[in-house]
Amino acid sequence: MNYHQYYPVDVVNGPGTRCTLFVAGCVHECAGCYNKSTWRLNSGQPFTQALEAQIIADLQDTLIPRQGISLSGGDPLHPQNVPDILRLVKRIRAECPDKDIWVWTGYVLADITPEQQQVVDLINVLVDGKFVQDLKDPALIWRGSSNQVIHRLR
Numbered sequence: 001m002n003y004h005q006y007y008p009v010d011v012v013n014g015p016g017t018r019c020t021l022f023v024a025g026c027v028h029e030c031a032g033c034y035n036k037s038t039w040r041l042n043s044g045q046p047f048t049q050a051l052e053a054q055i056i057a058d059l060q061d062t063l064i065p066r067q068g069i070s071l072s073g074g075d076p077l078h079p080q081n082v083p084d085i086l087r088l089v090k091r092i093r094a095e096c097p098d099k100d101i102w103v104w105t106g107y108v109l110a111d112i113t114p115e116q117q118q119v120v121d122l123i124n125v126l127v128d129g130k131f132v133q134d135l136k137d138p139a140l141i142w143r144g145s146s147n148q149v150i151h152r153l154r
Contacts, residue, residue: 001025001084002044004037004074006051008058009066014102014125014142016067019058023047023071023085025078028106032133034144038074047084052091059096068100068124077105077116086115089122100124100154102142106131109151124154 002024007013010020025041026033037043059066069092076085089101101123105116109128112120120126127143127150135145142150 001047001081002042003047003051004035004044006055008054009064010070013072014068014070017064018066018068018070018102019055020070020072021055023073023076023078023081025081026073026075026106027078028075028130030106030131030133032136033131035073041078041080052088055088056091056095059092059099066099068102070102070104072104075105075107076103077107077112077119079113079115082115082119086119086122089119093122102127109149120153124152126151126153 003021004024005022007020010018013020022038024038024044026039029039059069071085092099092101102125103123104127107128109126127148129148132145132147135147137146
């Protein structure tokens with residue numbers, strides 16, 4: 001898996017103070033997407049075990065307490081990203097059980113694959129659905145268009 005940006009301290013992409021990871025790879029290519037640079041799977045830089053360890057350390061940091069992590073992109077549930085995302089969320093659940101995990105995806109919950117479901121089973125919140133330019137609403141919180149749904153899973 002590749003990623004474009006990691007923010008160890010973020011207050012924009014989800015509730016509270018969090019870590020945020022923007023991964024590479026998105027098949028949806030939504031018109032009006034604000035993050036087109038993340039669409040290609042081979043863009044960005046490799047997601048390494050060192051970065052994974054840094055994410056865990058940041059989530060465990062007591063000087064700047066984080067509520068959790070936000071995973072966005074690109075699309076964390078892109079089939080080629082799922083193995084690494086699954087490993088990451090399993091590790092967060094094991095080592096940072098008090099942290100919440102939010103995932104944004106263009107896939108719709110009702111249509112995800114069994115592999116994607118393994119990730120969904122471990123997260124707290126899934127924001128699903130493609131961004132639709134005609135349904136864009138700046139008043140919405142945590143989503144860009146009104147077709148997108150916030151699923152509180154835990």
